[in-house]
Amino acid sequence: MITPGTALRSAVEYALPQLLRITSATASHATAPDKWCPKEIIGHLLDSANNNLARFVRLQSTDHLLFEPYAQEEWVSAQAYADADWSELVELWARYNRHIVRVMDLVPDEPRFRPRKEHCPLGSTYAPLPADDIPTLDWLMRDYVGHLKHHLRQIDAGLVV
Numbered sequence: 001m002i003t004p005g006t007a008l009r010s011a012v013e014y015a016l017p018q019l020l021r022i023t024s025a026t027a028s029h030a031t032a033p034d035k036w037c038p039k040e041i042i043g044h045l046l047d048s049a050n051n052n053l054a055r056f057v058r059l060q061s062t063d064h065l066l067f068e069p070y071a072q073e074e075w076v077s078a079q080a081y082a083d084a085d086w087s088e089l090v091e092l093w094a095r096y097n098r099h100i101v102r103v104m105d106l107v108p109d110e111p112r113f114r115p116r117k118e119h120c121p122l123g124s125t126y127a128p129l130p131a132d133d134i135p136t137l138d139w140l141m142r143d144y145v146g147h148l149k150h151h152l153r154q155i156d157a158g159l160v161v
């Protein structure tokens with residue numbers, strides 16, 4: 001099985017040139033009034049990167065896998081991603097995630113695979129749980145990559161291998 005860092009690196013480098021070919025007009029257009037436009041989706045992925053980087057660092061020194069959720073809609077609207085420059089957003093997303101790849105690769109095996117009996121409710125289905133149903137930090141990092149791919153597919157199915 002490839003590591004979460006390798007999976008994230010591949011996902012970002014595969015999607016990046018295609019994202020940069022999308023025009024700003026297309027990136028500002030939502031397919032429905034209650035849906036995020038591509039700028040807001042990449043903005044949401046920046047918020048996910050921001051929140052999860054802190055989790056990946058903090059949870060190395062805990063026995064649990066507990067963390068604060070964040071108000072996703074509020075984060076997107078407070079930062080007015082729909083008004084941001086598309087290529088700036090995409091470049092920031094790629095660079096931030098390249099840094100997260102570095103951090104993922106640096107996590108030692110002991111905290112990475114430490115069983116976390118105490119954890120947040122597992123509402124996400126992006127990464128399959130380990131066989132014993134006890135999540136690990138490695139699992140949380142895989143889930144992060146799964147969530148990223150889920151949202152890239154919302155922009156265009158061709159952005160994900």
Ligand code: NI
Pocket residue numbers: 044147151
């Ligand atoms: Ni999401």
